[in-house]
Structure formats: structure tokens, C-alpha cells
Amino acid sequence: MATATFKIWRGDASGGEYRDYTAEFDQGMVVLDVLHHIQAEQAGDLAIRWNCKAGKCGSCSAEINGKPRLMCMTRMSTLPVDEPITIQPMQTFPIIRDLVTDVSSNFKMKRSIKKFKPRPPDTEDGAWLMDQQDVERVQEFRKCIECFLCQDVCHVLREHHMHDEFIGPRHLVYAAALEMHPLDTEDRVADLKKLHGAGYCNITKCCTKVCPEHITITDNAIIPLKERIADEFYDPVTKLFRIFQPKKK
Amino acid sequence: MPDAEVRVSLPQRHFGETARTDLWWLQPLVVFLGLSGFIVYSTWAAFQGAHYTYQGYLSPFYSPEIFGNSRHSWFGPWPLWWPGWLPYSPAFLILWAPGGFRLTCYYYRGAYYKSFWAAPLSCTVGKPFKKYRGEAKLPLILQNVHRYFLYLALLFLVFLSIDVYHAMWFETPEGVVQFGIGVGTIVLLINVILLGGYTFGCHSLRHLIGGKKDCVSKSFGGGKPYDCVSCLNRKHMLFAWMSLFWVGFTDFYVRMCSMGVFTDWRII
Ligand code: SF4
Ligand code: SF4
Ligand code: FES
Numbered sequence: 001m002a003t004a005t006f007k008i009w010r011g012d013a014s015g016g017e018y019r020d021y022t023a024e025f026d027q028g029m030v031v032l033d034v035l036h037h038i039q040a041e042q043a044g045d046l047a048i049r050w051n052c053k054a055g056k057c058g059s060c061s062a063e064i065n066g067k068p069r070l071m072c073m074t075r076m077s078t079l080p081v082d083e084p085i086t087i088q089p090m091q092t093f094p095i096i097r098d099l100v101t102d103v104s105s106n107f108k109m110k111r112s113i114k115k116f117k118p119r120p121p122d123t124e125d126g127a128w129l130m131d132q133q134d135v136e137r138v139q140e141f142r143k144c145i146e147c148f149l150c151q152d153v154c155h156v157l158r159e160h161h162m163h164d165e166f167i168g169p170r171h172l173v174y175a176a177a178l179e180m181h182p183l184d185t186e187d188r189v190a191d192l193k194k195l196h197g198a199g200y201c202n203i204t205k206c207c208t209k210v211c212p213e214h215i216t217i218t219d220n221a222i223i224p225l226k227e228r229i230a231d232e233f234y235d236p237v238t239k240l241f242r243i244f245q246p247k248k249k
Numbered sequence: 250m251p252d253a254e255v256r257v258s259l260p261q262r263h264f265g266e267t268a269r270t271d272l273w274w275l276q277p278l279v280v281f282l283g284l285s286g287f288i289v290y291s292t293w294a295a296f297q298g299a300h301y302t303y304q305g306y307l308s309p310f311y312s313p314e315i316f317g318n319s320r321h322s323w324f325g326p327w328p329l330w331w332p333g334w335l336p337y338s339p340a341f342l343i344l345w346a347p348g349g350f351r352l353t354c355y356y357y358r359g360a361y362y363k364s365f366w367a368a369p370l371s372c373t374v375g376k377p378f379k380k381y382r383g384e385a386k387l388p389l390i391l392q393n394v395h396r397y398f399l400y401l402a403l404l405f406l407v408f409l410s411i412d413v414y415h416a417m418w419f420e421t422p423e424g425v426v427q428f429g430i431g432v433g434t435i436v437l438l439i440n441v442i443l444l445g446g447y448t449f450g451c452h453s454l455r456h457l458i459g460g461k462k463d464c465v466s467k468s469f470g471g472g473k474p475y476d477c478v479s480c481l482n483r484k485h486m487l488f489a490w491m492s493l494f495w496v497g498f499t500d501f502y503v504r505m506c507s508m509g510v511f512t513d514w515r516i517i
Binding site: 063065066067068080083086088091131132133134137153155156158159160162165166179180181182184197198199200201202203204205206209210218219223224226227228230231233234235 | 262267268269270271355358359362363368369372373375376379380381382383384385386389390393394395396452453455456460461463464465466467472476482483485
């Protein structure tokens with residue numbers, strides 16, 4: 001058994017403060033385990049959101065020593081325990097209480113993205129044929145567990161609160177999954193530029209660094225979308241060629 | 250987003266403020282020093298206008314030599330109409346192209362926004378300014394020209410490959426030109442390989458060669474070239490740094506040989 005001190009943010013929308021808690025932990029324990037102990041023994045009213053404890057539901061997002069992480073996937077052995085470990089709620093979202101934030105803005109953002117619109121089936125029995133390579137590209141984006149850690153870390157939302165202008169990395173990943181889908185026929189490029197503000201991303205890759213599913217958000221989703229926007233809005237030569245080309249795909 | 254309302258309860262952080270306990274400032278500092286060092290050296294080297302060739306070697310900062318006094322010059326000596334008050338160096342005529350390619354490169358953009366503009370300095374570290382325009386508005390919207398610089402960079406790879414060929418011909422004291430390979434030839438060859446690794450991993454090339462299609466498998470070459478570019482793209486940062494260092498070193502090597510500081514050893 002080793003001991004660690006936690007500086008946990010306690011409060012609600014009206015304000016709050018950091019409070020210190022000291023707790024013991026065993027080898028192999030994760031931060032969420034220790035917080036549950038603190039909740040059981042010292043702070044019965046500590047609010048934590050969690051569900052699967054397996055890194056798959058995306059509920060337990062918080063900031064551990066200033067880094068957005070899943071509490072259930074952060075092993076105590078990876079943290080220095082000679083100083084207090086800071087645990088705070090995600091900074092980008094309104095606080096409900098303690099470590100629980102209101103992430104509902106994300107669901108509204110997601111709804112603003114045009115739905116999947118598949119082409120008619122390829123065979124008479126209603127099946128579609130797709131090449132493995134094409135499926136694999138969008139498969140990566142489907143790993144997203146909607147933990148919103150990437151939204152939390154993105155400085156456009158976190159520091160500048162541009163939730164009205166920019167949908168953020170999670171939803172750019174979602175848009176990429178649809179837009180690059182081999183069956184999809186919808187065109188989201190103009191929306192991505194005008195409504196969703198893809199241009200606000202300055203490709204500093206903090207989202208990619210925090211993604212617990214290791215989705216290469218910036219390189220594989222956002223930059224390819226930026227290139228598609230460039231095709232349509234910023235590249236006179238491509239535009240010229242397009243006049244002579246049949247529409248999409 | 251039309252109806253996404255967000256109230257943020259925690260106060261905005263001050264510049265440099267963060268709850269992080271790791272050495273978050275180290276990476277932006279290293280990038281700042283690395284890029285600054287390169288900018289200072291390359292500017293100095295470009296202003297020299299001399300010592301950029303040795304035997305068949307031509308410094309990459311001066312290639313292609315459009316006007317100039319060496320045997321590599323395309324159109325002969327520097328034109329007489331060039332205003333006397335303007336400093337002249339063959340490097341000025343061409344360096345904007347590879348410079349523009351790197352300046353608008355997706356990797357470098359992310360890197361220098363962080364280390365030179367603190368936008369942000371590092372993830373979850375407070376920023377120095379409140380207003381933000383990103384790449385959605387002028388001036389940074391101009392970064393979208395990157396693909397045009399890519400076309401030029403691909404052309405430069407051809408020139409630099411030809412330079413490697415020229416670097417295989419040496420003049421004896423009797424004035425006879427004969428085939429050979431010197432350390433400098435290898436230096437120039439590595440330069441092209443590293444620049445190739447960097448240029449062929451470009452995000453705009455990845456888009457152009459197949460990424461823009463929803464069915465990559467139906468793109469040029471059945472999607473194979475796309476896979477190759479994607480593979481290099483995963484190492485884009487590595488090639489960006491290696492090629493940056495090596496292109497500077499190549500100029501330095503040729504310069505030192507030309508100034509008589511280094512002896513260029515012949516392998517063949
Ligand atoms: S790469 Fe773009 S989306 Fe990701 S954190 Fe940075 S600015 Fe935000
Ligand atoms: S993209 Fe990654 S970090 Fe962002 S919400 Fe999905 S799983 Fe979380
Ligand atoms: S509890 Fe489900 S991801 Fe942590």
C-alpha cells in the first residue's frame with residue numbers, strides 16, 4: 001500500500017475550491033478506484049460520473065495533473081505521488097458538480113451534421129459492395145467513445161469558447177466518418193467550412209494526443225477535410241478541372 | 250453551432266498557467282530553437298552569394314542556379330539590369346519556393362503556431378491573447394496555398410536529383426572531367442532522399458493522390474500510391490526535421506569544401 005494526496009476540485013456552477021484528500025492505493029489501481037475509496041470513506045457527496053470502468057463508455061473524463069484523461073484508464077503507477085495529484089473537471093464544459101460537467105452541447109453540435117445518405121444498394125438483394133481499403137479508412141473514426149476529451153483540450157473551445165463557430169475535433173471526426181464513407185452521397189464540405197468552422201482548427205494536435213482510442217484525429221480526419229475544403233473554396237485550378245468532371249466519386 | 254449554448258464556470262487561465270506538472274515547455278522550446286537556428290543559418294548562407302559550389306557540387310540553397318557565375322547556372326551570369334542597391338545572390342531567386350513549402354506545411358504550421366505564437370504554447374496551457382481567428386480568416390487562410398508549393402517542391406526534387414548526377418563529375422588539375430563519387434556526392438544524395446521522404450509524405454499529396462476520393466481503392470494506381478504516401482505521412486514530422494537539418498548541413502558541407510576548410514574525400 002502506498003499513499004497519495006489528491007487535490008480535488010469541489011464545487012458547482014456558482015464556484016468552488018480545491019480540497020485535499022489523502023488515500024492509500026494498491027498496485028494496479030487506477031485513479032477512479034482511489035476516488036471511489038475517497039468517496040466511500042471521506043467525501044460521500046463527491047460527484048463523479050462513470051460507468052464501464054473499462055475505457056469504453058467515455059463517462060469518466062477529467063483532468064489529471066492538467067491533462068485530459070479517462071480516470072478509469074489512468075494507472076496510479078504512472079503518476080508521481082511525491083506531490084499532490086490535481087483532479088479537476090473538464091474545463092471546456094459547464095460544471096454541474098465537482099468532477100461532473102454538462103457535455104450536452106456536444107449532442108447539439110452533432111445534430112447539425114448532415115446524416116448518412118447511402119447510395120442505392122449495389123445488388124438486387126439490397127447489399128452494398130465496398131473495398132476493404134475504403135472501409136478501413138473510416139473504421140478508425142468509428143472507434144470514438146465520445147469521451148469529449150478532445151473537445152476539452154482543444155484551445156478553440158477551451159480558451160476561446162467558440163462553441164458557436166467551431167464544432168471541435170470530435171465532431172470533425174464524426175463528419176469525416178460520414179464524408180469519407182464509400183457509400184455516402186451527401187456533401188458536407190460547404191457546411192464544414194461555413195457552419196462548422198473547420199478553418200479554426202490550427203492543427204496543433206492536442207486532440208490527437210489525448211484521444212484514448214488513439215484516433216489520429218488531426219492527420220486522418222481534420223487535415224483531409226481541410227484539403228476537401230481547399231478543393232472547393234481555395235483552389236482555382238481544381239475548380240477549373242471540376243467543370244469538366246462528372247459529379248462526386 | 251446555432252443552438253449550442255455553453256456557460257463556462259471555471260475562470261480563464263492566464264498566459265502560461267496550467268495544472269500540468271510535466272516539462273510541457275520543453276518541446277516548444279526545442280522547436281523554437283531548432284527552427285530559429287535554421288532560419289538564421291539559411292538567411293546568412295543565402296546572403297553570402299559565394300562558396301556555394303565545389304567541383305560538381307551545388308548547395309541546395311542555390312539550386313537551381315538561374316543566374317550566377319558557376320558552371321551550374323542556367324542562363325549565365327547575373328543580369329546587368331539588377332538594381333545595384335539590391336543585394337544579389339542566386340539563392341534569393343529560388344529559396345522562397347522550398348521556404349514557402351515548409352512555411353505552409355501542415356506539420357510545421359502546428360509546430361510554429363505553438364512555439365512561436367503560443368497558440369497554444371502547449372496543450373492545456375493558458376494563452377496570451379483572447380481573440381482568435383485561426384486559419385478561417387486572413388491572414389492564415391492563405392495557408393491553403395500549400396498544394397501549389399507542393400507542386401514546386403516536387404519540381405525541386407527533380408532539380409536536386411539532377412544535382413546529384415552532376416556531383417558525380419570531377420575535374421582533374423589537368424582540366425579533364427571524370428566520373429567519381431566523393432563524400433559530397435553522398436551528402437547530396439542523402440539530401441534528396443530525405444527531402445523526398447518529406448515531400449512525398451505531404452498531406453496535400455496524400456489528398457491529391459487518392460485521399461480526396463471516398464473510394465480510395467478506385468483512385469490512381471488502385472490505392473497503392475495513396476498507401477505509400479500515407480505511410481510516409483505517418484513519419485512526416487520525422488522527415489521534416491531530418492530533411493531540414495540535412496539540407497542545412499549539405500550547404501555547410503559544400504561551403505566548407507569551397508572555402509578550403511574541409512577536404513572532400515573521394516570514394517571512387
Ligand atoms: S488540432 Fe485542431 S481540433 Fe485538434 S486540438 Fe488542435 S485546434 Fe483543436
Ligand atoms: S475522438 Fe477520441 S478523444 Fe475525441 S471524443 Fe472520440 S474517443 Fe474521445
Ligand atoms: S468509466 Fe467508462 S470510460 Fe471510464
